[in-house]
Amino acid sequence: MMKHSFFSDFPAMILAAGRGERMRPLTDHLPKPMLEIFGKPLLQYHLEGLKRNHFENIVINHAWLGNKIEEAFGDGNTLGLHIQYSKEESALETAGGIVTALHLLQPSDYFFVINGDTFIPDFPFEKIPDIVEQLRIDHAEGAKALLAYLFLVKNPPHHPQGDFYLMSPHVLSDEQLSTNPLGQAKYTFSGAGIYHKSLFENLTAGQKAPLAPLLKNAMGSLLVEGELLKCSWHDVGTPDRLLALNQSS
Numbered sequence: 001m002m003k004h005s006f007f008s009d010f011p012a013m014i015l016a017a018g019r020g021e022r023m024r025p026l027t028d029h030l031p032k033p034m035l036e037i038f039g040k041p042l043l044q045y046h047l048e049g050l051k052r053n054h055f056e057n058i059v060i061n062h063a064w065l066g067n068k069i070e071e072a073f074g075d076g077n078t079l080g081l082h083i084q085y086s087k088e089e090s091a092l093e094t095a096g097g098i099v100t101a102l103h104l105l106q107p108s109d110y111f112f113v114i115n116g117d118t119f120i121p122d123f124p125f126e127k128i129p130d131i132v133e134q135l136r137i138d139h140a141e142g143a144k145a146l147l148a149y150l151f152l153v154k155n156p157p158h159h160p161q162g163d164f165y166l167m168s169p170h171v172l173s174d175e176q177l178s179t180n181p182l183g184q185a186k187y188t189f190s191g192a193g194i195y196h197k198s199l200f201e202n203l204t205a206g207q208k209a210p211l212a213p214l215l216k217n218a219m220g221s222l223l224v225e226g227e228l229l230k231c232s233w234h235d236v237g238t239p240d241r242l243l244a245l246n247q248s249s
Contacts, residue, residue, distance in 0.1 A: 033116030115191030162186030
């Protein structure tokens with residue numbers, strides 16, 4: 001029962017504002033997160049996963065052809081969700097989109113964000129309460145509030161260099177391990193993470209801002225942790241990748 005209550009009150013955001021230039025011409029008339037995998041829009045997999053795990057408060061940001069997202073899912077009532085939309089005239093990048101949507105998310109501290117153009121049908125939403133509870137306990141016991149908890153994946157063929165190092169529990173960037181004497185492997189950021197609202201406190205709503213500089217700055221203070229996802233993950237970034245995924249069994 002406690003977890004049900006946690007999820008119903010805990011805000012989640014799906015990022016869906018990108019133009020999807022590499023997916024053209026498929027995205028000339030459809031937002032990228034509305035492209036279909038096995039006959040269902042990418043965005044719907046996330047929404048159904050959130051619903052299965054009793055999330056209720058969902059915010060979706062959009063820009064390019066965002067009206068088609070609203071037409072498809074409305075206020076979320078048919079899915080048993082409460083969906084609000086953060087409309088952007090033009091995409092504000094990840095951090096800009098998040099800070100612009102904070103007034104809708106209204107987090108007390110932490111909130112969850114996931115990219116709308118990833119296919120992760122078995123994402124472990126059920127782990128989020130335990131992760132957040134531990135972060136809150138650590139903070140209450142005197143530790144600095146962790147600013148981000150990232151879900152990483154093994155590097156896909158199109159991104160072999162990876163993004164960040166995982167030296168459990170910490171996630172670090174090249175700035176911290178420039179020489180990397182331990183030969184640590186780098187992993188790819190899945191696009192899913194739990195963030196503390198204070199990570200965005202110096203940003204202004206409505207202005208473009210990337211997420212990576214904020215994360216790297218927080219990593220320098222050891223305020224980013226994470227884990228390696230064990231489930232299947234696909235970044236549906238090109239028509240070829242979309243086709244290959246739909247042709248897979």
